[in-house]
Amino acid sequence: MSSSSAPSKSRSTTTPTTSDRRVTRAAALVAALLGGVLAVVALADQQGPQRLMEHAEPIYAAEGVDVGPGVLYGLLYTASAVAVLVWLGVAGVVRSRARWMAPVAMCAALAVDAVLALALLLVREYDARIFPPVWGLLALLPMLPGLVALVRSLGERRER
Template sequence: MTTARTARATALIAVPCAALLAAAAGVDQASTHQLIDHASAIYAPNGKTAAPAIVYGILYAVAAVSLTVWTTAALAARRRGLGIVALTTATVVTIASALGLFTVAEYGSVLYPPVWGLLALIPLIPGAAATVQLARRGSAL
């Protein structure tokens, strides 16, 4: 298997990793409601009600963006220059999205527990490996 194919295969692993955030949000929304309970504890003292559609919608939006950038990066990984740019872009977008989940706050409290930001970062593991594989390919030329 060539380095480009290996990098693409590795980058493709990031796609289902990106879907983990949406899957975890769906499980929480359908069963345990821990996230909305956490958000309600933040809003209740201020006389407000947490809107599940917004709280979970943000997670689904982050997951959708992550799925899009990692799928695009995996498809672009065939070509070294374009692949490195796409993988780097996916990395930056993923980090920015996770930082948003780590820092978004209302009424002085962070809205999302850290586990949600960590779930958003999981695609970086195979994504970073794919970037290194493509960069090595270029240094060997």
């Protein structure tokens, strides 16, 4: 019989394991991938039915402004590129040895995603929304695995 009756903690519960970091990093990479979905859908719309232009042209035409598709689709491509780059940066931070930075980087990435999505959901010109809500909702997609990555990262920190 052991002289100590308290259970000993195993190493896996006191320090984050490599598999924990891999899952967190994978969630950040999935967030980056979902950030690219906005660009893919925008490209498909621009090359196909141009629903965004069908929505926006009457808004601008009423004011006598001729808006080209490059401007509106360019904004979507830029928002998508920012989301992808931010989450790739987070994945790099998770992989690095500075693990204390991972939750900070994830919070920053989630804030960037929220700002991008809110801009696409709420931006108005000539008293009308320029982008239909689907574009803002697509910009929110990276937040889902991003939140998973944040929760896992915070869980890793608590287990230490």
